[in-house]
Amino acid sequence: MTAELACFEAKCRARFAVTDVIYNCPRCGGLLEAVYPDRHVDAAALKRTWRERRLSNAPLDQSGVWRYREAIPFLDGTDRIITLKEGNTPLLEAPGAASYAGLDALTFKHQGFNPTGSFKDNGMTCGVAQALRLGMQRVACVSTGNTSASMAAYASAAGLQPIVFIPHGNISFGKLAQALEYGARTLQVEANFDQILALVRVLAERLGIYLLNSINPFRIEGQKTIIVEMMDQRDWRPPDWIVLPGGNLGNTSAFGKALREMREMGLIGKTPRLAVIQAEGAAPFHELWRSADRAALRAVEHPETLATAIKIGDPVSWPKALFEVLSSNGVVEQVSEQEIADAKAQIGRCGIGCEPASAATLAGIRKLRAAGTMGAGDDVVAVLTGNLLKDPDYIYGYHTDGLTAPGGGKLRSTFGNRPVMAPNDAQRIAELLES
Numbered sequence: 001m002t003a004e005l006a007c008f009e010a011k012c013r014a015r016f017a018v019t020d021v022i023y024n025c026p027r028c029g030g031l032l033e034a035v036y037p038d039r040h041v042d043a044a045a046l047k048r049t050w051r052e053r054r055l056s057n058a059p060l061d062q063s064g065v066w067r068y069r070e071a072i073p074f075l076d077g078t079d080r081i082i083t084l085k086e087g088n089t090p091l092l093e094a095p096g097a098a099s100y101a102g103l104d105a106l107t108f109k110h111q112g113f114n115p116t117g118s119f120k121d122n123g124m125t126c127g128v129a130q131a132l133r134l135g136m137q138r139v140a141c142v143s144t145g146n147t148s149a150s151m152a153a154y155a156s157a158a159g160l161q162p163i164v165f166i167p168h169g170n171i172s173f174g175k176l177a178q179a180l181e182y183g184a185r186t187l188q189v190e191a192n193f194d195q196i197l198a199l200v201r202v203l204a205e206r207l208g209i210y211l212l213n214s215i216n217p218f219r220i221e222g223q224k225t226i227i228v229e230m231m232d233q234r235d236w237r238p239p240d241w242i243v244l245p246g247g248n249l250g251n252t253s254a255f256g257k258a259l260r261e262m263r264e265m266g267l268i269g270k271t272p273r274l275a276v277i278q279a280e281g282a283a284p285f286h287e288l289w290r291s292a293d294r295a296a297l298r299a300v301e302h303p304e305t306l307a308t309a310i311k312i313g314d315p316v317s318w319p320k321a322l323f324e325v326l327s328s329n330g331v332v333e334q335v336s337e338q339e340i341a342d343a344k345a346q347i348g349r350c351g352i353g354c355e356p357a358s359a360a361t362l363a364g365i366r367k368l369r370a371a372g373t374m375g376a377g378d379d380v381v382a383v384l385t386g387n388l389l390k391d392p393d394y395i396y397g398y399h400t401d402g403l404t405a406p407g408g409g410k411l412r413s414t415f416g417n418r419p420v421m422a423p424n425d426a427q428r429i430a431e432l433l434e435s
Ligand SMILES: *Cc1c(COP(=O)(O)O)cnc(C)c1O
Pocket: 118, 119, 120, 145, 146, 147, 214, 245, 246, 247, 248, 249, 250, 251, 252, 309, 310, 355, 357, 358, 385, 386, 387
C-alpha cells in the first residue's frame, strides 16, 4: 500500500512523500491530505475482518481506530502505534431529544466516551503514531482545550514530550487540568493564537518538534474512523443525516473524506448529508455558506460563545469542509447560546449528557426540522463530541440561573434543575418530595 501527502487545492494537487515533515503544501500553501493511490479492497471481506476483530484481544483490534486500519493505511507497519483503546464509542437512542427536536427518532454517536473525553483521541493516536515514525521526540499544539488534553495523554503514553502553548488570558481549566496531569510542559505566551502558531513553527524546525494542530492530516485520518465505526455499528446502513458541531472544521473534513472513501471502496451505497452547526457568535463558516459565491471565508475577529470548543473565528480547514458539505449535499446552520444551553439540558434529561459544543447538534436539528430541511421521519445521527464533565461550571450556572451569555445578557434556565435546601426532618422532606 502506498500512502502519499497531496495538496487539497484542486488547481495544485502536488504530491509529497508521506514522511515529509510539512504542514501545508510547500508549493501553494494549501491544506494537505493523506491519499492512497493504489488502494483496492474487497468490501465484503473487509467488513468481515473488521467485525471479527471485535472478538480479538489484540490491543490494536480493541482500538476503535486501529481496528479499521485498512481505512487509514498511512503507516508502513503497526509496531509504533500507541493506543489507549480510543473509539469504541456507543450509539445511543434518545427518544426525549428526538421529540424535543421534532424527530420520530434520534441517535447520538457519543465521542465523549473516549479515553480523554472527546473525539480528539481518535485523531491523536494517529498523529502520535506519525510522530513516532518520523523519529520525533517532542510534539506540540496551541490549544487550551480538548486537543491539548488528548495530545498530552497520547504523547506521554508514547514516551514523547508533550508541549502545550496557551494564548494569553485564554484558559479553560477543566481541559488544562488534564494536560497538566498527563505531563504536558505548558507554556503561557503573551500573544494571540496566530502569533503563537507562527512562533511554534519556527521552534518546531529548530528543536525537532512535531506539530499536532488540527490541520495535521494524520489526525484527520484518525477522525475518519468515527464514521467508519458508526457505519459498522449500523451494519452499513447509512443514515440520512450526520450532524456535528463546527469549530476549526477538521472533523467536518474528516467525516466527508470518510464518506467519500467508503463510497469509493464500496462499503456504503449512499452518502448521508452532513449538517454542520456553529454557534452564532463564532459562525464564519455559516456566513460563508450563506454568501453568494462561497469564495473566501471572512474570519470573525472576536469569536464569542460559551461553547469554547467551537469558539473559533478563523477555521483553518474551511476549504476542505466546504468541499465536503457540498459533496454530501449537506447544510450549515447556526444556533444561539440559549438554543445550545436548552438543547444541552435536554440531552442531559435523556441520561446522556455532553459538553456545550456537542449540544449545538440537537439545537441545530431542531432548527432544521422547524425549517422543513429535515423530515420528522429522517434517520439522523448526531455526533456528541465531548464529555459532560469537561465543563461543570456551565452546567451549574445553567441550572441555577447563573449563566451569562458572552455579550452580557443572562440566559434563561428553561429546563433548570436547581438544588433545594431541605431541613434535617424526615416529615418535611417527605412532604417536599410529595409536593
Ligand atoms: C474540537 C472540538 C469541536 C470542534 O471540532 P472541529 O474539528 O474543530 O470543527 C467540537 N466539540 C468538541 C467537544 C471539540 O473538542
